[in-house]
Amino acid sequence: MAIISFKVASASEYLAITGWGINDIRLAKKAWVFIGQSCARFDVSPVNYTFQVEAMSSEKLPFILPAVFTIGPQTDDVESLIRYARLIAPCDKNSDHVKDLVQGVIEGETRVLAASMTMEDIFKGTKTFKQEVFGKVQLELNQFGLVIYNANVKQLVDVKNHEYFSYLGQKTQQEAANQAKVDVAEARMKGEMGSKERDGRTRQNAAKIDAETKAYSKQREGEGSKAEAKVQTEVMLFQVEQEAAVAAANAQLSVKKAEWLCQAKVADVEAAKAIAIRDSELQLEVEKKNASCQTEKLKAELLSRATVNYEIKVQEANWELYRKQKVAEAALYEQERQAEGQRAIAEANFFTLQQQADGALYAKQKEAEGILSIAEAQGVYLRTILEALGGDYAAMRDFLMIDGGTYKEMARINAEAVKGLNPKISIWSNGSEVAGGGGQGSSHVSSAMRDMAGVYSMLPPLFGTVQEQTGMLPPPWMGKLESPAN
Known part of the structure; x- marks a missing residue:
């Protein structure tokens, strides 16, 4: 499971981030999303809504007002965007829930305004009526973070089984025909x-x-x-x-x-x-x-x-409002339960990662303790050898180099260096004391010390040969060659 991820929104989208370290909602175009946080994308492009609003004038004359509204989130206000992200963004903006919400606001405000005006006032002041409707609808949409980008109101038409506009047109036509007959006569x-x-x-x-x-x-x-x-x-x-x-x-x-x-x-x-x-x-x-x-x-x-x-419409509207309220409450409760479940999962994941980190830290601590124990054991080992050699640091160094195979590796490297050449061969001996295994010093040292002394006695001729053939001197810590006597 990824602990951290980088999210980027498109040109018409925003990121809504909630969870650990965020009090409410944080909006961003790009952000790092950590463990214990939830990130959701929501689109802010406007949507067209087409309605057939049924209204009634103050004379109790019903009519239909066809209208097309272009509505979207208010992107120039952070608070409005947060309200939109909290209330509308969890649902698809093209869903029936959002459409019913917008339609309910528009129909309600249109009916209230039309009920206070006569049919003649609506006809004569179509522009004023349109502005009044848009203003009242915008006030209601502000609480959802929405704004009306554009709106178009078409010609008023009759409700089915009502012919007010038809009779009004017939009256005008008949008056014109009668006036024409009088003029002809x-x-x-x-x-x-x-x-x-x-x-x-x-x-x-x-x-x-x-x-x-x-x-x-x-x-x-x-x-x-x-x-x-x-x-x-x-x-x-x-x-x-x-x-x-x-x-x-x-x-x-x-x-x-x-x-x-x-x-x-x-x-x-x-x-x-x-x-x-x-x-x-x-x-x-x-x-x-x-x-x-x-x-x-x-x-x-x-x-x-x-x-x-x-009366029927009022009862139906009340019932529909009650049903929508219950549906909205159920959806809100479901979202709260989902948020609680996600919060619990995030806390469990955080606890698991913390335990894993504690385990890794404990393993590193134990590994460090083991290295420290090895170093302490090596220190005891070196002190024991130094005490056994009577505090002679050079003898301890030589012993460690012999025990580690340093001289063998040097001999191998020199042999590979002169392979295929015609080098000058020098043969030397360390005397009968070492080669024969007897002599005056055999009663004072053990067999292992004799071997080490024999190897050590071979070093000066070896270093001399290396100096003759390559011109290189041994490092100072390995000893110093005396100039040969004339």
Whole structure:
């Protein structure tokens, strides 16, 4: 099991570290995680939540408010991030638990705000209504460390089996159609009146011109025939005057007839248009009365139905809130039990490592005691040899070198060094005392001391040979060669 590990979070993640040495929660992008500590990663990227919020205005008119919210952790505030890590991060942010939490906050604040406004206020102040909703929702989300990055409210729509917006559109369309019919009738009336007026004036002018033409013609004829016969002229003049009087009377009669006909037509048209206008006004009044009656009837039905639905929704919301509270309490209890279990495991692991460390320390202590005992035994061994040799340090040194095989190793190294060469060979002897095993000194030393003395006596010739062949002198601790006598 790893005692320590190094954790690194990605660009959109944070590390939440708890446990040994940390009072509450420590947030970091990278950190060492020691034994007895727990490290969890959580993502801080925002998430889109789409809702169909059902609300009701102050007139008890239900409507649906489609909305899309982009919500995520508040990364610029450490306290908000800690609240998010403690409350939201243990759950998947795309899970139903988080979505229900956000949806409950948004729906609750939207319903409370809509209940205090009329439908007309909601329509006229859509921007203000949106800002009010966002502000109140943000206040509730602060306790979870969340912030609204973006929000979009779509067009209000009718609830199923409720047609308020549909009737409102039909009313607007009907009013526009009625106004168009009135405008068409007025234009038609003005057109027909103008046509009749122009026709009468044309006839009046034609009759006047005809009369003037006939009078001028008769006058010219009378003047031409005046010289022929005065009587005939007077007779003709009288006839012309009579005819002119008759023509003038006929013209006046035609003008009067035209005026009377025009006035009659105008009166007929005005009467017909007045009847049509009055009919339209009466029909409009009837439609208004019918619409008013239908509206009151719908209001009564919708009010009773909305009251029942409101009570049902309140009970359902209370039950859902109670259920979510119990689920949240159960989840919190489970997390606390898991945390206690992890804490117990961490303490057990820490105790095990402590025992292992104590065991390793005890083994090192025993090993040091053994080395100390060996050193003390070697010290006793060296003191015993030194006492046996009468305090002669050089003899003890030589004995240790002989016992350790130092001279044999030197001889082997020299033999390997001159192998394949043609060295100068020197042969020497240590005398009959050592080689023969007898002599004057045999009664004073043992066999082992004789061997050691023989080897020691061989050293000067050996060192001399090495000096001759290599030019090297023995180290000072091995002795000093005297210059050979001339």
